[in-house]
Amino acid sequence: MIYSAKVMDHFTNPRNVGEILGADGVGEVGNPKCGDIMKIYLKVDHDIITDVKFKTFGCGAAVATSSMATELIKGKSIKEALQMTNKAVIEALDGLPPVKIHCSVLAEEAVQAAISDYLIKKGENPADYGIKEPHCEGSCSCCDHCGE
Amino acid sequence: MFVYADNAATTRIDPDVVKAMMPAFGELYGNPSTIYSKGREAKEAVNKAREQVAKAINCRPAEVYFTSCGTESDNWAIRGIVKHYAAKKGKHIITTNIEHHAVFECLKALEKEGFEVTYLPVNEEGFVTAQQVKEAIRPDTVLITVMTANNEIGSIQPIEEIAKTAKENGIFMHTDAVQAVGHIPVDVQKMGVDLLSLSGHKFHAPKGVGALYVRRGVLPDNLLNGGGQERGRRPGTENIAGILGLGAAIEKATSSLERDMEYVSALRDRLIDGILKNIPQCKINTPSHHRLPGTVNVSVKHIEGESMLLLLDMNGICATSGSACASGDLDPSHVLLAIGLPHEIAHGSVRFSFCAENTVEEIDYILDVFPKIAQRLREMSPLWEEAMKNDI
Numbered sequence: 001m002i003y004s005a006k007v008m009d010h011f012t013n014p015r016n017v018g019e020i021l022g023a024d025g026v027g028e029v030g031n032p033k034c035g036d037i038m039k040i041y042l043k044v045d046h047d048i049i050t051d052v053k054f055k056t057f058g059c060g061a062a063v064a065t066s067s068m069a070t071e072l073i074k075g076k077s078i079k080e081a082l083q084m085t086n087k088a089v090i091e092a093l094d095g096l097p098p099v100k101i102h103c104s105v106l107a108e109e110a111v112q113a114a115i116s117d118y119l120i121k122k123g124e125n126p127a128d129y130g131i132k133e134p135h136c137e138g139s140c141s142c143c144d145h146c147g148e
Numbered sequence: 149m150f151v152y153a154d155n156a157a158t159t160r161i162d163p164d165v166v167k168a169m170m171p172a173f174g175e176l177y178g179n180p181s182t183i184y185s186k187g188r189e190a191k192e193a194v195n196k197a198r199e200q201v202a203k204a205i206n207c208r209p210a211e212v213y214f215t216s217c218g219t220e221s222d223n224w225a226i227r228g229i230v231k232h233y234a235a236k237k238g239k240h241i242i243t244t245n246i247e248h249h250a251v252f253e254c255l256k257a258l259e260k261e262g263f264e265v266t267y268l269p270v271n272e273e274g275f276v277t278a279q280q281v282k283e284a285i286r287p288d289t290v291l292i293t294v295m296t297a298n299n300e301i302g303s304i305q306p307i308e309e310i311a312k313t314a315k316e317n318g319i320f321m322h323t324d325a326v327q328a329v330g331h332i333p334v335d336v337q338k339m340g341v342d343l344l345s346l347s348g349h350k351f352h353a354p355k356g357v358g359a360l361y362v363r364r365g366v367l368p369d370n371l372l373n374g375g376g377q378e379r380g381r382r383p384g385t386e387n388i389a390g391i392l393g394l395g396a397a398i399e400k401a402t403s404s405l406e407r408d409m410e411y412v413s414a415l416r417d418r419l420i421d422g423i424l425k426n427i428p429q430c431k432i433n434t435p436s437h438h439r440l441p442g443t444v445n446v447s448v449k450h451i452e453g454e455s456m457l458l459l460l461d462m463n464g465i466c467a468t469s470g471s472a473c474a475s476g477d478l479d480p481s482h483v484l485l486a487i488g489l490p491h492e493i494a495h496g497s498v499r500f501s502f503c504a505e506n507t508v509e510e511i512d513y514i515l516d517v518f519p520k521i522a523q524r525l526r527e528m529s530p531l532w533e534e535a536m537k538n539d540i
Contacts, residue, residue, distance in 0.1 A: 011458060017528050032492035032531060035452055035471060035480070039530040055530040059454035059471070063528065 003060060004094040010064035015071050018053040024121065027113025030106050036062040038110040040070065044118055047078045054110070061100035065107035068092050073111055078118070082129055084111060150464040151510040155350075156299055156327060156443055156501035157468055161393070162352035168396035169354070172389035180386050181377060194386055197395025201359055204398040205344065206335040213360045213378045214391050218326040218347030219250040220371070221360040224382070225322045225343040226254050228368025229291050230263060233320065238288020239263045242319075244276050244305070246298050246483045250345075251324050255293075264288075272488045273435035274303035278310045285313070291320045296328040296339075300470055300483040300499060302443030303435045304332065311340035320366065326350055326358075330401035331440055331503075332409065342366045346398075348390065352503075353397035357390030408504040412441040415502050415511050419444050422515035427522050429535070433484060433497060442502040445470070447484075447493045450532040451525040456498050459521040465514055470497040492531070 003011070023041040030037035036058030043051035052074050056066040068089050073081040086104035090096050096104060116126040152160065171193070178186030180194050195209065202209040215221045230241060243255060245267040255265045266284045268276045281292060292314045297304045307323050314321035322343040328334050330351025336344055344361040348354060362368060362381075374383025401408075420432055423446055433445040448456065453469030460467050470481030471494070479485070480494035489497075500514065526532040 008458075011455070012462065014528065019533070028530065032495075033490075035491070035495040037530055055528055055533060057450065057529040057531045058452050060458045062452070063455060 002097065003064075004096075006068075006092070006094040007061060007064040007096065010067040010093065011060040014054075014063055014067040016053050016067065016074070017055065019055060020051060020053050023053075025114045025116075025118025027110050027115070027117055029109045029113050030058070032057065035059065036103065036106060038062065038066050038106055040066070040110045040114040042114045042118055044078065049073050049076055049078070049081055052114075058103065059100070061096055061103040062106065064093060065089050065096070065103045066110065069107035069111055078115055078129070081111060082115060082131065084108065149510070149513045151506070151513060152466050153500040153502060153506065153510070153514065154466045154468050155503040155506075156302075156440075156499065158349045158355065159352045159503055160505065161349075161354050162397060162400060164400060165353055165393045165397045169389045169393045172392055176388060180388070181375065190386075190388055194388060194391050197391045200395035200399045201346075204334075204402040205329065205346075205361060206337050207361055208364065210379070211336075211361055211364055213362060213382050214386065214394070215358045215360055215382060216356060216384075216387070217358045218248075218324070218345050218350075219358075221345035221347070221358045222248070222250040222322075222324050222326075223254045224371040225345060225360055225362075225368060226251065226291065226293055227258070227371060229320050229322065229343065229366075230258060231369040232367055233290050234263070237290040237319075238286070240286050240289045241265045242268065242281060242284045242289060242292045242294075244268045244270055244294055245486045246270050246274060246300075246303075247293070247295050248299055248324055248326065250326075251293055251295065252482075270303070270486050274298055274301045274433075274483070274487050275435070275438065276305060276310075278306055278313050281310050282313050285317050285319065289317070289319050291322060293322040293324070296323045296325040296334065296344075297332065297440050298483060299327045300443075300481055301433050301435065301445045301487065302327075302440035302501075304328070304438040304440065306438075307339045307341065311342075314342075315340060327440060330398060330405075331412075331442065333405065336361050336363070343368070348394040348397060351397050351401045353393040354390055357387055357394045359394065404504070409441045411504055412502050412506070415506055415508065416442055416444055418508065418511045419500060419502075419514060420446075422511070423518065426515060426519040431489075431493060433487065433489070440501075442506075444500045444502075445484075445497060446500075447489065447497045448522045449493060449496060450529050450535055451522060452495050453497050455525055456496075456518075456521055459524070460498075460517065463517045463521075465517060468499050468501075470499065471495045 020041040024044040025042040028039040041053045052070045054066045086108040089104045178190040180191035198209045311321045329346040347358040429449040431447045453471030484494035
């Protein structure tokens with residue numbers, strides 16, 4: 001497994017690790033069976049993400065994509081953060097090995113889940129913001145969708 | 149500090165082995181199949197290596213066939229036997245659910261060709277019993293193939309008893325002894341097997357050379373078609389350098405076997421004790437008995453294997469993991485699942501494997517670094533956070 005220097009940097013010195021007590025939005029995606037879980041905490045002020053933290057169980061790429069995703073949405077508005085795609089995370093990390101692309105998908109979904117939670121708490125409907133239910137890639141044999 | 153703790157993956161070539169191979173890169177360039185002195189010289193060298201292997205595993209030199217690797221030996225043994233004897237005996241094969249991919253995938257391919265395979269489940273320590281084998285035998289069983297020692301957790305199977313059962317029922321018995329040869333006593337007479345696979349690079353010979361023991365009178369079909377090398381059973385011009393290396397390495401490994409086993413077992417036990425003392429919520433996946441001297445497989449709960457390997461590597465420690473993420477597979481190790489680990493704990497496994505070249509200082513260095521890595525990743529893990537909350 002060859003990771004880019006950027007991935008190794010974000011894995012060994014992950015940005016924004018931790019949790020936010022009294023977070024305005026929390027999102028958790030993934031499945032321990034598949035080997036990765038990401039949890040993202042948001043602090044939001046007037047629709048601006050003022051702080052973001054994460055905790056991740058997973059491989060080097062899972063940690064690095066979580067770290068990069070939090071960097072990409074920090075200081076952004078909710079609408080801007082929703083524009084962040086897994087491709088943007090991959091590009092910002094100078095690429096990922098093909099088998100690790102799903103980690104970037106998970107990072108995008110974790111951000112969307114945290115924003116969803118924030119919107120619901122605010123009494124809004126995430127669907128109005130174009131947030132879909134997390135979709136399954138159908139590529140593993142271990143999660144509830146794909147396996148068993 | 150640099151610590152090579154992945155000797156079950158491969159080993160460093162021993163300098164004495166390199167020395168033994170050197171003639172093949174110089175004047176010993178003749179083709180052993182030729183009649184003139186240059187060729188005879190090479191043939192003699194190959195046969196000397198054959199004697200070294202035969203002596204190490206207690207068989208006749210004529211029962212040793214050189215191959216390109218352990219995978220080839222496994223494939224040849226299994227495919228060769230079932231193809232030759234299926235018409236007479238039947239199309240049923242018995243094995244375990246913790247075999248190496250070289251056996252496992254070969255059997256999967258045979259299933260597609262109409263063979264039937266029984267995969268015996270191991271218990272939570274990674275063992276099958278002769279009784280299980282006995283109960284699985286059918287009138288059409290042609291082959292039993294059970295590994296001698298497991299590559300991931302190090303469990304050693306009761307081959308002698310299983311082979312006895314096979315013999316009583318007139319069934320051929322093969323064992324993949326790739327992880328065992330050079331590390332524990334391997335005596336084909338005592339074990340009573342008909343075929344045994346071994347691979348040089350697991351005991352300080354180079355990669356690219358292996359051997360298959362075939363008991364006299366047992367006739368597996370050839371895997372390759374070609375010339376008359378290896379008494380017409382394994383065509384292809386001999387890998388003289390590799391064969392010389394294999395011979396020297398197996399001789400050296402066997403000569404110091406008892407001493408090395410004792411020394412390496414002590415390293416293993418020191419690491420296991422230290423891990424249990426210094427890392428809470430760990431599970432040792434290596435069994436407590438009938439195990440290889442040098443293998444330690446441990447699951448660190450609530451974190452994932454590949455991230456541990458990356459951090460170990462940054463500290464100069466080479467190890468491996470049964471995590472799906474580390475291998476690029478989608479599922480964690482079939483061996484760890486077979487001993488009953490849930491997926492998430494199998495994902496958090498690390499295997500350290502040692503040989504006589506490792507030192508106590510290296511073990512202590514791992515024991516200094518590894519708990520810190522576990523702690524660091526746990527602080528990042530939402531599963532650990534949850535476990536801690538439930539603990540309070």
